Amino acid sequence: MSPQHSKPVRHIPWGKWLLISYLVILHAMMAIMLARYGLPLSVRIKLGLISANTPFYESMLIYQHSVDTSLPDGTVVFLGDSITQGLANVAVAPNSVNYxxxxxxxSQLHDSLRNYPSLPRAKAIVLTIGINDFLQRGERGVAQRLARIDQALPAHVPLIWNAVMPVAPAQADLSGVAQANAEIKRLCAQRPQCTYVDTWPLLADASGLIRPAYFLPDGIHLSPEGYRVWIVALRKHTQP
Known part of the structure; x- marks a missing residue:
């Protein structure tokens, strides 16, 4: 038998070692940065970590994030859907921002809360969310999603949590909305510094039907008079 010859050990040139070390350090630094600051908002949207299902929603998230990065401490932050978006927030609290x-x-609001790094420094958070789950027939699991929002918001910041707004019966399952509001009220009662604002006695009659003067013809969005009523109620909880 012919003797076996061992293969010579190949040494990696020092230049390659330097390149490998550089790449390892670079990736480690990137991992540390991502762990501390998270992925950029635009990247999180593209990866589907935030459900920006329309160009409008994506552009609003990016715009609001750019505003929030320079928001001063002690601002009252409004979070919600189109009903909040249409609110003249400065009529409620002068030092405030409308998101x-x-x-x-x-689910979208929960996923986007990291978009607002100012929340732990806010004077208060005014939250109105949930009606679109019913309008879009996605109300299944809404109680669990409301609980996740509650857990994600900073516990030390006062929270003014509005009921899911009344709408016309043709638009949503009002019994389901009532159940969601019972869950909001329960979560708020267990949370320090939380005020539950029941908007139904303000905007609906004793039978639960919306007051036409307070709503637009779609039976969903508030009219100017409806906003005025809501603003008066919110002022009681945001102003000394």
Whole structure:
């Protein structure tokens, strides 16, 4: 038998070692940065980590994030859907910002909360969310999504949590909305510094039907008079 010859050990040139070390350090630094600051908003949207299902929603998230990065401490932050977006927030609290987005659901709001790094420094958070889950027939699991929003919001910041707004009976299952509001009221009662604002006695009659003067013809969005009534109620909880 012919003797076996061992293959010579190939040494990696020092230049390649330097390149490998550089790449390892670079990836480690990127991992640390991502762990600390998270992925950029535009990347999270593209990866589907935030359900920006329309160009409008995506553009609103990006715009609001750019505003929030320079927001001063002690601002009252409004979160919600188109009903919040249409609110003259400065009529409620002069030092405030409106982050309402038309069409926003509970799952979208939960996924986008990291978009607002100012929330832990806010004077208060005014939250109105949930009606789009019913309008879009996605109300199944809404109680669990409301609970996740509750857990994600900073516990030390006062929360003014509005009921899911009344709408015309043809638009949504009002019994389901009532159940969602019972869950909001329960979550708020268990949370420190939380005020539940029941908007139904303000905007609907004793039978639960909307007051026509307070709503637009679609039976969903508030009229100017409806907003005035809501603003008066909110002022009681945001102003000394």
């Amino acid at each position: 309402g987005i038309g069409g926003q659901s509970t």
